[in-house]
Amino acid sequence: MFEVIILLISVVVMIIGLLGIVIPNLPGVVLIWTGVFFYAALNKFESLDKNFLLFITSLVIFAILVDYAETIWGKKRLNHGMRGIVGAVLGGIVGSVSGEITMMIIGTIVGASFGLIISGRDPAFTVETADYKIILYTGSTIIKIAIGVTIIESFFVKVFV
Numbered sequence: 253m254f255e256v257i258i259l260l261i262s263v264v265v266m267i268i269g270l271l272g273i274v275i276p277n278l279p280g281v282v283l284i285w286t287g288v289f290f291y292a293a294l295n296k297f298e299s300l301d302k303n304f305l306l307f308i309t310s311l312v313i314f315a316i317l318v319d320y321a322e323t324i325w326g327k328k329r330l331n332h333g334m335r336g337i338v339g340a341v342l343g344g345i346v347g348s349v350s351g352e353i354t355m356m357i358i359g360t361i362v363g364a365s366f367g368l369i370i371s372g373r374d375p376a377f378t379v380e381t382a383d384y385k386i387i388l389y390t391g392s393t394i395i396k397i398a399i400g401v402t403i404i405e406s407f408f409v410k411v412f413v
Contacts (some may be wrong), residue, residue, distance in 0.1 A: 255295065259411070262291035266404050273396045281315040284400050288407050299411050308403055315399045322392035339367025 265287035272278025288308055292300035343363015 258294045262287040270400045284403050285312045311399050315396045318392050318395050322388045340364035
């Protein structure tokens, strides 16, 4: 009975993590990893061994790197100045307070635009920035969803097979 409760809690945390990939203010893939590790730790690492947890952890680290690459590398690729990057980050934070993904995207775009205008860059360049940001965000989200589903599927295979 105790193992069933542990499994249910772990699965709920992993589902919340999967939703967190697309919902702002939730750690997403990290929550999925937490659900797996919670189950492994309370199950005394019997069905999930060290190699499996290392594999899962490497996938999570990769997902985090993809997320950072989407935010930082994409902006540098577009030759954003430091003010544009800081504006985008601050705008994204302000937008994410609302809890809506559209407001986070709009906040990021407005913040980047404001930072570029302050730095003296051509405001017309921000239209290209907005399109590129949406493409980067969509691509990184698809990769994180694939990683999240892979982790959950691997968990179920290890636990039930």
